[in-house]
Amino acid sequence: MRERHVVIVGAGFGGLAAARALKGARDVQVTVVDRENHHLFQPLLYQVATASLPPQAIASPIRSSFRRQRNARVVLGEAAEVDREQRILTLRDGSTLRYDYLVVAAGAKTNYFGKWAEWGDHALGVKDLSDAIRIRERILLAFEAAEREEDPEVRARLLTFIAIGAGPTGVEMAGAISELGRQVLAKDYRRIAPNDIQVLLLERGDRVLSPFDPELSARALEHLEALGVTARFGCSVTDVDAEGVTYTNRKGEVVKVHAAVTCWATGVQPVSFAAKIGAATHRGKIVVDQHCALPSDRHVYAIGDIAHFVPTGEERGLPGLAPVAMQQGAHVAKAIASDVAGKSRPTFRYVDKGIMATVGRSAAVVEVGNFRAWGHFAWLTWCFVHVMLLIGFANRVLVMLAWTWSYVTMKRGARIITSGHDAAHENQDLDPRPRPMSESQ
Ligand SMILES: Cc1cc2nc3c(=O)[nH]c(=O)nc-3n(C[C@H](O)[C@H](O)[C@H](O)COP(=O)(O)OP(=O)(O)OC[C@H]3O[C@@H](n4cnc5c(N)ncnc54)[C@H](O)[C@@H]3O)c2cc1C
Structure with missing residues (x-):
């Protein structure tokens, strides 16, 4: 059987889940395209911003995620245009990728409301x-x-x-x-x-x-x-x-x-690549059907923060959450495998895992269906869930060590300033060549 080429734009929560779920899929080759070389665990960004964690604790190289996945390769590049008729994705540097299936998982950016x-x-x-x-x-x-x-x-x-x-x-x-x-x-x-x-x-x-x-x-x-x-x-x-x-x-x-x-x-809004797909949008998000595909094109899927998915019988679209993107990623992998095998595609059903947020160092709020928790127990639950969701064993260990250390000592290890220091000026001091006298000297 002819091999099908699946191109996934974005190695965030959705793209990574889709690519991984295609591991071992018969007659399928996967190319993951991302403009960054790392997958980012956004839920812990605020801890990098406040010096609790070093940046590398919440970022992991995309390539290492696919080291053992033989049917996947990684391309560092920014998706710029799509020709849906010819099934060609063009990157910012002008290079092109032909696809049989395109999975758009490029996420969102900060919404400045035009400012x-x-x-x-x-x-x-x-x-x-x-x-x-x-x-x-x-x-x-x-x-x-x-x-x-x-x-x-x-x-x-x-x-x-x-x-x-x-x-x-x-x-x-x-x-x-x-x-x-x-x-x-x-x-x-x-x-x-x-x-x-x-x-x-x-x-x-x-x-x-x-x-x-x-x-x-x-x-x-x-x-x-x-x-x-x-x-x-x-x-x-x-x-x-x-x-x-x-x-x-x-x-x-x-x-x-x-x-x-x-x-x-x-809040956030979809990245500008959403507008390049040439499909219907809702508040900038790509409108998808119950399979997470474009209603007009079964070769293009959109998942996660960039997609507008309204479950059957509901009025509102699914929220921009990591579990939504991950479940949709796993789902499109199944849908593509079914398509390749000539079977009918399954319908996506979101399993709501609830929501949680921290409020300081030892309190959080957790809501799962009718279950609600707050305080220290909720915070421990939050810590456990976030460590388990991190990509890579090394990152989990790094985060747990940093949290334990700052919890016990009340110190923050990542308090490093790099931009305030002028390296060029420093080198001038060491430069043995005579410097011209300025007017004031
Ligand atoms: C500060 C913050 C905290 C959050 N906390 C939580 C939380 O606690 N729980 C929760 O469930 N969710 C949380 N979220 C939301 C969650 O992170 C998103 O819902 C999730 O990341 C969406 O996954 P995604 O795959 O759609 O996009 P992303 O994970 O954002 O991945 C998109 C990927 O696409 C790449 N990309 C973008 N444009 C291009 C392009 N043109 N070409 C190539 N690559 C491209 C990006 O580099 C990125 O790697 C948080 C988000 C933020 C910002």
Whole structure:
């Protein structure tokens, strides 16, 4: 039988699950294309941003995931165009890949609601490793500057941090920044006291963690406040600049808060590759049928955050969660294998595994169907689930060691600043060649 070529765009949760489930599939060759060389475990990004974990603990090389999968190869490249008639995928560098089946699993990016050009440099997204490293460096540099600052107003700005959006990412960021500042950094700086640090959580709605049961939201808010986070509701952000954030409150008053670091955690939108498929979209997501394929093209599947899948009998699409992407990935592998074998394709059914979020170092909220838990037990559950979902044994060990160490010692190991140091300037000092005298010299 002729071999079929499956091209998977994206090695995130969905793409990786699809490619792995095709291991050993008869007469199938798989090519995984990703613009990064690593798979990223996004649920722990906030811990890299707040110096709990080093970046390599939550990223694993895509190639090593397929070392033992003989029918799979990996291409580092960015998918740019699709010719669905000819079944050709073109990459940004102009190279092409012919496919029999295309699985689009390219995920999402931070949603700036059209303000990326104006706000992107100041409102920092929490979506990839470079975002997390940038936040970590800005927080650490703000503390360094505050330690030396004499002007009380400037100092207050340097010790104020804002998270915009009180969904799971905003709540996790706000709690972790407050803990980092008040419980860890304040001990290492001679002139900074825990109460000097202000962390604001700004939310347009009227509660934190709106996808959760209201009681869990209330518990999470209580815990956030105990950690020193101030949450403000009914806030519509109108501007973000280098000085801070401007928003309109419920009374219609315009408020400006001066801050050193602002994190933008208001949600995501599909990556721009979604628009290149030439298919129907819903809020930018590719609309798929009950098999996770395009209704008009059984050779193209879309899964995970980039896809709009509405289960039969329901009105809303599935949420952007890792289990959705992973289950859809495993499903399209089955659908393709059935197609290749000339059998009818199965229908996708999502098994809801529930939702969870952490609120600081030792509390979390967990909701699975009617079961709800919060506090320390929920946090232990959260730790266990996240360690098990990490890719690679080495990463699991690294994360568990880092967590145990920081839990016991209250220290954060990943407090490294690299961008504030000017290597070119350093080399100049060592350069033995005579330097021209400047005017002032
Ligand atoms: C901060 C944060 C915390 C989260 N926490 C949780 C959580 O606790 N629990 C949970 O269930 N979910 C969580 N999520 C959501 C979860 O991470 C996503 O739902 C999941 O990653 C979606 O998987 P995916 O395969 O669709 O996309 P992704 O995992 O995002 O993978 C997409 C891949 O496609 C690649 N790519 C993109 N464009 C191209 C292109 N043009 N060409 C080639 N490659 C491309 C990217 O490099 C990436 O590797 C969180 C998300 C974020 C951002």
